[in-house]
Amino acid sequence: MLNAAIMAAEEGSSPLAPNWWEFLVTLAGFAVLMFIVIKFVMPAFEKTFAERTAAIEGGIAKAEAAQAEANAALNEYKQQLVDARTEANRIREEARAEGAQILADLKEKAAAESARITEQAHVQIEAERQAAVVSLRAEVGTLATELASRIVGESLADDARSSRVVDRFLADLESSSQSAGAAK
Amino acid sequence: MIALALPAATTEEGFVAPTIEDTHYRDILPWGDAYGVWFDPGFGKQMLMVILSVVLIATFFLIASRRSQLVPGKVQFLGESAYGFVRNSIGKDIIGGKDFLKYVPWLFTAFFFVLVNNIFGAIPFLQLPSFSHPGSAYAIAAIFYLLWVGIGIKKHGLRYFKLAVVPSGVPWYILPIVVPIEIISNFIVRPVTHSLRLFATMLAGHLIVTLAGSAIEYMVSTGNILLQGTSVLVLVGAVAMYMLEALIMILQAYVFTLLAAIYIEGALHADAH
Numbered sequence: 001m002l003n004a005a006i007m008a009a010e011e012g013s014s015p016l017a018p019n020w021w022e023f024l025v026t027l028a029g030f031a032v033l034m035f036i037v038i039k040f041v042m043p044a045f046e047k048t049f050a051e052r053t054a055a056i057e058g059g060i061a062k063a064e065a066a067q068a069e070a071n072a073a074l075n076e077y078k079q080q081l082v083d084a085r086t087e088a089n090r091i092r093e094e095a096r097a098e099g100a101q102i103l104a105d106l107k108e109k110a111a112a113e114s115a116r117i118t119e120q121a122h123v124q125i126e127a128e129r130q131a132a133v134v135s136l137r138a139e140v141g142t143l144a145t146e147l148a149s150r151i152v153g154e155s156l157a158d159d160a161r162s163s164r165v166v167d168r169f170l171a172d173l174e175s176s177s178q179s180a181g182a183a184k
Numbered sequence: 185m186i187a188l189a190l191p192a193a194t195t196e197e198g199f200v201a202p203t204i205e206d207t208h209y210r211d212i213l214p215w216g217d218a219y220g221v222w223f224d225p226g227f228g229k230q231m232l233m234v235i236l237s238v239v240l241i242a243t244f245f246l247i248a249s250r251r252s253q254l255v256p257g258k259v260q261f262l263g264e265s266a267y268g269f270v271r272n273s274i275g276k277d278i279i280g281g282k283d284f285l286k287y288v289p290w291l292f293t294a295f296f297f298v299l300v301n302n303i304f305g306a307i308p309f310l311q312l313p314s315f316s317h318p319g320s321a322y323a324i325a326a327i328f329y330l331l332w333v334g335i336g337i338k339k340h341g342l343r344y345f346k347l348a349v350v351p352s353g354v355p356w357y358i359l360p361i362v363v364p365i366e367i368i369s370n371f372i373v374r375p376v377t378h379s380l381r382l383f384a385t386m387l388a389g390h391l392i393v394t395l396a397g398s399a400i401e402y403m404v405s406t407g408n409i410l411l412q413g414t415s416v417l418v419l420v421g422a423v424a425m426y427m428l429e430a431l432i433m434i435l436q437a438y439v440f441t442l443l444a445a446i447y448i449e450g451a452l453h454a455d456a457h
Contacts, residue, residue, distance in 0.1 A: 034293045
């Protein structure tokens with residue numbers, strides 16, 4: 001209490017009169033705190049802030065790069081798809097053209113073959129007809145001669161004669177059939 | 185004052201209001217007395233609390249900033265938020281520019297130094313805002329006074345004083361009036377208000393709480409049932425004032441730091457004002 005009284009006496013009654021020791025202690029306290037803040041606290045916080053910013057920005061950059069890469073890959077795949085589709089179309093067109101070509105060739109070949117077969121058949125038929133005519137002629141001659149000899153009752157042994165008759169007959173027959181054909 | 189005088193006037197031995205001297209506690213180590221020094225270098229509660237605040241703030245932020253990680257833990261997050269608040273809301277927004285970071289430690293230290301010392305006034309048993317003692321308030325305001333004047337001189341040379349007191353765009357014939365006003369307002373009134381604002385709000389809050397406390401004590405001890413009943417009202421009022429004081433303690437720490445930032449910004453850009 002004595003001390004307080006001394007203090008009060010020294011400082012007077014003004015509440016604005018400072019205790020200079022408090023003044024100095026406050027200055028010193030501020031200085032110490034300031035030192036700690038500058039030396040330890042602030043660098044640590046600023047470092048963390050900077051690292052965090054870098055991490056976030058790095059993350060964003062990485063994500064952007066990945067996005068760009070993905071876009072590039074997508075474009076590439078799309079391009080490849082378009083290329084492949086074009087290629088497939090081209091191949092299909094080629095195949096179609098080739099198929100048409102083959103078909104046409106085959107048709108042509110078949111037509112030629114059929115023409116050839118028909119021709120051959122005609123030739124053969126003609127030949128066979130000729131053979132038949134020849135053979136028929138011979139046979140008919142013999143049969144007719146025999147028939148005639150039977151009817152006549154005598155042998156027409158004279159071959160030359162008989163064959164001459166037959167020939168004439170046939171020639172007549174032929175000419176008559178030919179004239180009939182011509183008349184048609 | 186009338187309310188305080190009333191009981192003293194009505195009763196003989198009545199209520200004696202606490203004085204400012206009562207808020208100055210007896211020294212813990214009155215070594216000034218012990219060694220017979222003529223001045224009073226006693227070591228008081230207030231000084232102990234200033235030192236305590238330094239220890240508390242330093243400890244908290246050292247723990248919070250130690251082993252900082254990208255994904256912060258609770259303490260680190262709290263510390264970063266506190267630091268980020270002063271750095272961005274006060275430093276960056278007020279001072280701005282590229283080199284506001286240079287002044288952040290001043291603002292940061294001031295804010296938490298003032299804040300913690302103010303809040304001491306709201307903590308039971310400590311119950312003394314350190315800046316209710318004028319010496320402390322003068323000291324911290326003086327630090328910033330020297331700081332912003334120093335910044336102005338460093339930035340603009342001696343031309344700073346001309347820039348600070350001669351506003352641009354004022355006709356020459358008004359200057360004889362304006363210049364003295366500017367000198368007084370910028371270099372005398374500003375540091376005084378800077379310190380007194382803090383000191384007076386803290387002292388007033390402290391006195392009100394002290395007054396309410398001693399009034400309740402007096403009322404209860406009178407033995408008069410009516411006065412004892414009235415003490416409940418005083419208690420309710422005291423709690424409300426306590427809450428208001430707690431708000432003002434935080435607010436004043438912010439205001440002090442904000443003004444410091446504004447003064448620094450004014451000194452940095454004296455040519456633009």
